[in-house]
Amino acid sequence: MEESEIVRASRAQFITNTCDRISQDVKERLTVYNQSDITKLVAIALDAEIVRVREEIRCELTGVDPSKGVKMLFEYITDHFGVSMDDLTSKSRKRELVEPRQVFSWLIRNKIIPNRLSLREVGLLLGGKDHATTLHSVRNIDNLNAHDREWREMMMRIINDLGKSAEWNGEKLIIKIKP
Numbered sequence: 001m002e003e004s005e006i007v008r009a010s011r012a013q014f015i016t017n018t019c020d021r022i023s024q025d026v027k028e029r030l031t032v033y034n035q036s037d038i039t040k041l042v043a044i045a046l047d048a049e050i051v052r053v054r055e056e057i058r059c060e061l062t063g064v065d066p067s068k069g070v071k072m073l074f075e076y077i078t079d080h081f082g083v084s085m086d087d088l089t090s091k092s093r094k095r096e097l098v099e100p101r102q103v104f105s106w107l108i109r110n111k112i113i114p115n116r117l118s119l120r121e122v123g124l125l126l127g128g129k130d131h132a133t134t135l136h137s138v139r140n141i142d143n144l145n146a147h148d149r150e151w152r153e154m155m156m157r158i159i160n161d162l163g164k165s166a167e168w169n170g171e172k173l174i175i176k177i178k179p
Contacts, residue, residue, distance in 0.1 A: 019050045070125065073113050073162070077104050080158065089127035101126050103158070105134050106141035110175055112162050145173050 023046075078085055081100040088100055108115055108122050119138075123129035144151040145168075152168060159166040159175060166173045 019053065023050045069113055070115060073104060073107060076162065091127060102137035102141050105137035107162070109138045112159060112164055112175065142172065146171065
């Protein structure tokens with residue numbers, strides 16, 4: 001990692017930790033007082049605002065374009081693999097549909113786009129798959145990257161198209177923010 005990337009990552013982590021502490025402090029203070037419905041609504045709104053600000057700051061510090069979100073990733077995957085959104089979220093086990101789903105899961109899990117999705121949430125986006133299916137997808141793509149040079153090069157092109165860069169270190173793809 002370049003020093004500037006380390007500094008950015010440290011700042012982002014500091015801000016994330018600070019936002020978490022503020023959020024926890026607000027929640028603890030609200031438990032001391034009588035929690036009327038209005039107080040609860042204020043707490044929920046404040047918590048949502050902290051999450052929004054944290055993501056905005058993280059995107060600013062890391063240089064990640066916040067417009068490249070999950071919706072954009074769905075559009076990219078459907079265009080790149082020539083499948084429809086219905087195909088991507090279907091129950092079909094055909095290879096030509098499973099591979100785009102697995103690539104989507106791998107890209108989300110490896111933070112190619114800003115997200116805070118759990119394995120379960122990624123599975124739900126892909127038509128109600130469970131967390132184990134999503135984890136299998138991620139591991140399968142890691143295996144393909146490790147053993148299939150053509151596949152790895154395709155993944156590197158996809159990562160590049162999505163605004164990051166990747167290099168092979170002999171064991172796995174290392175994802176970097178483009179300079």
